Amino acid sequence: MKVSSRGEYALRALLVLARNRGEEMMPLSGISEQILVPAPYLEQILLRLKQHGYVKSKRGSNGGYTLRVRPKDVVIGEVVRQLEGPLAPMGCVSLTAYEACPLEEGCLLKPLWALVRDTVAHVLDRTTLEDLLTGKLPENRC
Amino acid sequence: MKVSSRGEYALRALLVLARNRGEEMMPLSGISEQILVPAPYLEQILLRLKQHGYVKSKRGSNGGYTLRVRPKDVVIGEVVRQLEGPLAPMGCVSLTAYEACPLEEGCLLKPLWALVRDTVAHVLDRTTLEDLLTGKLPENRC
DNA sequence: ACCTTTCCGAGTATTTTGGTCGGGTTCGGA
DNA sequence: TCCGAACCCGACCAAAATACTCGGAAAGGT
Numbered sequence: 001m002k003v004s005s006r007g008e009y010a011l012r013a014l015l016v017l018a019r020n021r022g023e024e025m026m027p028l029s030g031i032s033e034q035i036l037v038p039a040p041y042l043e044q045i046l047l048r049l050k051q052h053g054y055v056k057s058k059r060g061s062n063g064g065y066t067l068r069v070r071p072k073d074v075v076i077g078e079v080v081r082q083l084e085g086p087l088a089p090m091g092c093v094s095l096t097a098y099e100a101c102p103l104e105e106g107c108l109l110k111p112l113w114a115l116v117r118d119t120v121a122h123v124l125d126r127t128t129l130e131d132l133l134t135g136k137l138p139e140n141r142c
Numbered sequence: 143m144k145v146s147s148r149g150e151y152a153l154r155a156l157l158v159l160a161r162n163r164g165e166e167m168m169p170l171s172g173i174s175e176q177i178l179v180p181a182p183y184l185e186q187i188l189l190r191l192k193q194h195g196y197v198k199s200k201r202g203s204n205g206g207y208t209l210r211v212r213p214k215d216v217v218i219g220e221v222v223r224q225l226e227g228p229l230a231p232m233g234c235v236s237l238t239a240y241e242a243c244p245l246e247e248g249c250l251l252k253p254l255w256a257l258v259r260d261t262v263a264h265v266l267d268r269t270t271l272e273d274l275l276t277g278k279l280p281e282n283r284c
Numbered sequence: 285a286c287c288t289t290t291c292c293g294a295g296t297a298t299t300t301t302g303g304t305c306g307g308g309t310t311c312g313g314a
Numbered sequence: 315t316c317c318g319a320a321c322c323c324g325a326c327c328a329a330a331a332t333a334c335t336c337g338g339a340a341a342g343g344t
Contacts, residue, residue, distance in 0.1 A: 001143060001222075001262065003231040005302065008251065015250055027320065036244055041303050047322070060311020061319040076254070080143075089145040102178055108157055108274045109150065112218070112265075115279050119261045120143065123254075132250045137257050147333065169289065183334050189291070202342025203288040291340070299332070309322070314315100 007084040009037045010045050011076065011132075014054060018071045018129050025057075025064030045083070052082050071133060077124030087124065088117040149226040151179045152187050153218065153274075156196060160213040160271050167199075167206030187225070194224050213275060219266030229266065230259040 012035040020026050028046065032039040046065055049055040056068040067074075081087060081096060091099025092107070093114040104110065126138045154177040162168050170188065174181040188207055191197040198210040209216075223229060223238060233241025234249070235256040246252065268280045 001145060001226065001229050001231060003143060003255070004300090008232065011251055012245070029320090038303070040305075043321075044303090044323090050321095057321060058311080059309075059319090059321045061313075063311065063320045065321090084143065087143050089143060090150065103154070108277070109153055111277065111279055112269060112274060113145070115281060116262060116265055119265055120258060123258055123261055127254060132254060135250070135253065137253055139257060146331090171289090180334070182336075185290080186292090186334090192291095199290060200342075201288085201290045201340075203344080205289045205342070207290090286344090288343080289341085292338095294336085296335075297333090299330105301330075302328090304327075305325085307323095309320100311320080312318095314317085 001089065003080065004084055006045060007080050009035065009042060010049055010079060010083050012037070013042065013046060013049065013065075014067070014074060014079065014129055015132060017055065017065060017067045018074075018133055021067055021071070025062070025066045027064035031065065048083060049079075052079075054079070071129035074129035075125055076127045076129070076132070077121055080124055087120050089113050093117050143231065145222065146226055148187060149222050151177065151184060152191055152221060152225050154179070155184065155188060155191065155207075156209070156216060156221065156271055157274060159197065159207060159209045160216075160275055163209055163213070167204065167208045169206035173207065190225060191221075194221075196221070213271035216271035217267055218269045218271070218274070219263055222266055229262050231255050235259050 013031055016031050016034050017026065028039055028043055031046075032042050035042075046055060046057070050057055050065075053068060054074060055065050057063065057065050077087065086094040086097045088094035088097075090101075090109075090113045091097065092101040092104055092110055094117070101107070123138055131137060155173050158173050158176050159168065170181055170185055173188075174184050177184075188197060188199070192199055192207075195210060196216060197207050199205065199207050219229065228236040228239045230236035230239075232243075232255045233239065234243040234246055234252055236259070243249070265280055273279060
């Protein structure tokens with residue numbers, strides 16, 4: 001049930017960029033220092049964040065990365081899905097990457113896994129980058 | 143965020159044994175057939191279930207496995223923790239296997255991971271083997 | 285005795301994870 | 315125009331976890 005380092009690092013990077021919003025672009029090295037992630041690895045991750053439209057970049061000196069969208073529009077659940085794969089604990093209940101299972105019909109576990117998937121998604125899909133910055137989690141908002 | 147096969151198989155086995163309750167002992171081969179898990183692998187898992195007190199066994203002919211405790215007393219969250227490790231998505235918010243992190247203080251992600259841990263635990267620790275058998279999940283009970 | 289069945293430690297192939305590396309491209313400035 | 319800063323991007327790699335298999339030893343029943 002762990003979340004891997006890729007997802008964690010991606011969110012850390014997005015948080016740094018969100019705080020830096022409005023300023024000039026931030027180079028890889030700058031982000032890397034702040035979040036304690038090896039620069040070459042972080043580069044891979046930023047590339048994917050860029051491909052998914054969260055981030056834009058500029059090359060050359062004074063180049064770097066910056067947020068492309070408003071923190072309010074970055075849904076944490078989506079970021080995690082795109083960097084880690086489905087939130088569902090088992091393939092048989094995944095909406096985004098369903099995998100069949102021979103025991104599936106009549107399986108007494110399936111409803112449980114579906115419930116777990118829903119509760120996790122309920123949290124992560126209702127949290128945005130802005131919420132993280134301001135410390136407003138779903139619980140507090142209800 | 144996946145649950146591994148060990149946990150899944152353990153729960154499948156417990157469900158089979160729970161349905162068989164009161165009857166004679168069920169041999170490895172019988173369980174293995176019903177839940178479609180390779181017998182030697184399942185054996186490992188049953189051994190761990192036994193060590194944790196969920197199951198008892200008898201050797202020799204007419205031997206096999208049987209549930210040691212009432213299905214009502216088997217908490218799914220505990221089974222998962224014992225076979226898969228902590229429910230927390232990150233070491234820094236794990237109650238059962240805490241791991242320090244250099245960014246920890248002031249980390250904006252920590253509260254989110256703690257919330258995820260709590261919501262997952264809220265579901266799995268409120269569900270018992272009996273609930274699975276009767277299809278009564280936490281959602282339905284509230 | 286002998287067969288059945290669990291016990292249990294060791295080995296192993298595959299996949300995932302968490303990176304590194306090297307060369308290319310693009311930009312800005314001297 | 316040349317140089318260095320910075321991103322782009324595919325390939326590679328080592329360690330760990332996963333999902334098993336195997337080979338005996340021990341115990342129970344007949």
